[in-house]
Amino acid sequence: MARMHTRRRGSSGSDRPAADEPPEWSDVDEDAIEERVVELAEDGHSSSVIGQKLRDEGVQGTPVPDVKLATGKKITEILEENDADPEFPEDLRNLMERAVRLREHMDENPGDHQNKRALQNTQSKIRRMVDYYRGDEIDQDFTYSYDTAVELLD
Template sequence: MARMHSRRRGSSGSDRPTATEPPEWSEVDEAAIEERVVELAEAGHDPSVIGLKLRDEGVQGVPVPDVKLATGKKVTEILEEHGASDDLPEDLRNLMERAVGLREHMERNPGDAQNKRALQNTESKIRRLVDYYRGDELDESFTYEYDEAKELLE
């Protein structure tokens, strides 16, 4: 399938192995995993980074290959239970940060046509994601505006 904003094809990747239970070598207590997830979230890490840290560093020296297999819950579900979740979904926040950076660049460099196009594409992706999340994770009245995005990210 082609990428969203270019004529190139997407890169193919390998599929995750279909496992129904965690491996024997990674037997870590569910409570310890949840505690570590909350600790990493309070340190300011995003859910994707938390998953990488648990995979690489582990809990008490034992790596956790898949949080959902080990605990039965996703990282974001654990964060919601403990009240450590973010007000915006991670992918939407990252796109908003990129759009704010591009807008600031455009204010300094008004003749930069490539970044103007990149800003248009990024804001298009943001609007599409807002439509997807509206009602579930965002308010019904939420719309993307540059000024509001800048305030939300501060």
Template sequence: MHTRRRGQSGSDKPATDEPPEWSDVDADTIEERVLELAAQGKDPSQIGIALRDEGVQGTPIPDVKAATGKKVTTILEENDADPEIPEDFRNLLEKAVNLYEHVEENGQDHHNKHALQNLESKIRRLANYYRGDQLPADFKYTYENAKDLLE
């Protein structure tokens, strides 16, 4: 968004909608494992990685949506275990708070001052998307508000 690069190519999801034959874990068992991992304080992306690597009962789950018909965030919302603020917004806020503190200590770091401005514009844009639904209707981004939300 704020660079001259054209982006990165990444892998695509498999074209099939069914889970692989070797991964024959029941959907209810997968949902229980998702809720266990959420109770441990893991974010939805970390839950997906844990299911891919560790699996359920020793069987890896390559794609939760193919196995259960629901995304990880949908499972969390249905069971009132979803995070207070969205994961992507939280990650940007953490990065901004750390960068703000760095720029306060190192006033001559012009490169990171500019990076902080770009990061704050991303946060404001994403806040407009989430405002009223998952963020308070009167939310305005400031360093103090970001620190309060993260605590």
């Protein structure tokens, strides 16, 4: 499938091996994993960073290669159950951070036409994503603007 704002195709990534149960060497208790997920979320980490930390650092010194295989729930489901989920979805928040960075760059470098186009594309993605999440994850009357993005990210 082609990329959204170019005529090029995307590069395919590698697939995880199909597995039905966690590996034998990773025998961490489900409750310990859930406690660590909530603890990392309270420290301000996003769900993708939480997954990386569990993979690299693990729980009590034992790595957790896949939280869903170990607990039967995704990281976002664990966060929702424990009322530790973020107010905005992670992908929307990342796009807003990118748009704010690009806007600050454009204020300093008004002649940078490539990044002006990148800012337009990013804002377009944000508006489409807001329409997707409107009503479920975010308020019905939310509209994106640079000022609201800066306010939400602070």
